[in-house]
Amino acid sequence: MGPSKTMTEPARSTGPVLVAGAGIGGLTAALALARVGHKVIVAERSPELAEVGAGLQLSPNACHVLEQIGALDAIHGAGFEPEAVRIRSARSGEDITRLPLGSSLRKRFGAPYLVVHRADLQRALFDTANKHPEIEFRFGHKVAGLEDEPDAPVRVRFETTSGSTNIDAFAVIGADGVWSALRGMIPGHSEARFSGRTAYRATVSSSRVPDDLLTDTGLWLGNDAHLVHYPVHGSKDFNIVALIEEDWTEKTWSGSVDRASFLQHFGRWAPEVKALLSVPDTWLKWALCGVDGSGPWTHGRLALLGDAAHGMLPFAAQGAGMAIEDAAVLASCLKPGTDSPVAALKTYEAKRKDRVVKVQQTAVSNGKIYHLSGPMAFARDTVMRLAPPARLSSRMDWIYGWKPPA
Numbered sequence: 001m002g003p004s005k006t007m008t009e010p011a012r013s014t015g016p017v018l019v020a021g022a023g024i025g026g027l028t029a030a031l032a033l034a035r036v037g038h039k040v041i042v043a044e045r046s047p048e049l050a051e052v053g054a055g056l057q058l059s060p061n062a063c064h065v066l067e068q069i070g071a072l073d074a075i076h077g078a079g080f081e082p083e084a085v086r087i088r089s090a091r092s093g094e095d096i097t098r099l100p101l102g103s104s105l106r107k108r109f110g111a112p113y114l115v116v117h118r119a120d121l122q123r124a125l126f127d128t129a130n131k132h133p134e135i136e137f138r139f140g141h142k143v144a145g146l147e148d149e150p151d152a153p154v155r156v157r158f159e160t161t162s163g164s165t166n167i168d169a170f171a172v173i174g175a176d177g178v179w180s181a182l183r184g185m186i187p188g189h190s191e192a193r194f195s196g197r198t199a200y201r202a203t204v205s206s207s208r209v210p211d212d213l214l215t216d217t218g219l220w221l222g223n224d225a226h227l228v229h230y231p232v233h234g235s236k237d238f239n240i241v242a243l244i245e246e247d248w249t250e251k252t253w254s255g256s257v258d259r260a261s262f263l264q265h266f267g268r269w270a271p272e273v274k275a276l277l278s279v280p281d282t283w284l285k286w287a288l289c290g291v292d293g294s295g296p297w298t299h300g301r302l303a304l305l306g307d308a309a310h311g312m313l314p315f316a317a318q319g320a321g322m323a324i325e326d327a328a329v330l331a332s333c334l335k336p337g338t339d340s341p342v343a344a345l346k347t348y349e350a351k352r353k354d355r356v357v358k359v360q361q362t363a364v365s366n367g368k369i370y371h372l373s374g375p376m377a378f379a380r381d382t383v384m385r386l387a388p389p390a391r392l393s394s395r396m397d398w399i400y401g402w403k404p405p406a
């Protein structure tokens, strides 16, 4: 499997753009590409929309794109706009600082900061795409190979339940997630690696959670672990994510959790946070894996997008945001009917890479800061307590202030 050797620019190409993967990146890409005039086929390995996952934070940079592709209103209805991020010490339970979100960010950046369940986001994107006359879906299609010859459409081979099938396309977008099959077809590609961190996620009814936790995003900083929570499903439910430094010994990259041994991680945390952690009856865990975004993302008429290109730690809450930004930039570079799709995809990669790598680095650095212990944690908390909230917030302006090409 893999693209064949000759990667010279083909003669003027026609036909649909093929997007592999109906996750957040693939669905946004389908809508962004259709918006500029492409016909799009989305091929997804699952037999139906795989509405898995938990909560996601969507900052104004991502919301601008969602607005541009006509999906923001539906997402806003299913999401929630927190007033602030309330940061607390997991050990003492004391407040460290509260950074404004809500109307403050909306006013500064012209788009909201939303929290939403991944399933609601994916459903809203799918429903919008499914109504679009130029977007077609093929479920139960798993990428199995690719042929890219000059002067011919690029051909992707899929495995389906009824055997193997080919789809010919003008260009192929690999939005097939962190374990991307299409990434393996790019010479010199980065490999996905386990980060040494695990995410434990649970969703409970908001009625089981104290009212004072329902207005803000909560962030609790502890030694070698932190906790994030916020309302989802239009604030009907409450999403809790605990992120812990530990080894991964399971055979698969996600799994069920032994509740008692999970709760032992937090034995020395403050009573109010322990009470919150004991609310969910079940937790699911995910190994956090990443892909170095500085590796190649394109080869011939194949380009990667989202986690396939640059899966990242969730500590800047930007994995989906960067996939969504990728989609908008890709659509602005790949004009319908262009006679140079290879060059267009290279331009897309060049426009995105520095920013995405910098966001990946920010996520790594946030992880180190969040998990400090002893005197270093004390120093961090003191600096955060003393700094004006607006100044602390402004550290994210370079991420939140991004806008998609027109």
Ligand SMILES: Cc1cc2nc3c(=O)[nH]c(=O)nc-3n(C[C@H](O)[C@H](O)[C@H](O)COP(=O)(O)OP(=O)(O)OC[C@H]3O[C@@H](n4cnc5c(N)ncnc54)[C@H](O)[C@@H]3O)c2cc1C
Residues within 6 Å of the ligand: 020, 021, 022, 023, 024, 025, 026, 043, 044, 045, 046, 050, 055, 056, 057, 058, 141, 142, 143, 144, 175, 176, 177, 178, 179, 180, 181, 199, 201, 241, 286, 288, 305, 306, 307, 308, 312, 314, 317, 318, 319, 320, 321, 322, 323
């Ligand atoms: C704990 C945690 C918290 C997070 N919090 C945030 C947050 O607050 N904000 C944020 O922006 N991001 C967050 N993220 C990251 C975010 O979830 C991902 O970056 C984002 O969902 C990636 O989207 P994607 O479309 O690239 O990949 P995916 O969502 O993984 O979609 C890939 C799709 O491709 C399909 N597929 C896979 N292989 C094949 C194949 N061979 N053929 C065909 N189809 C295939 C899959 O079935 C899937 O539908 C978080 C992640 C985690 C783990």
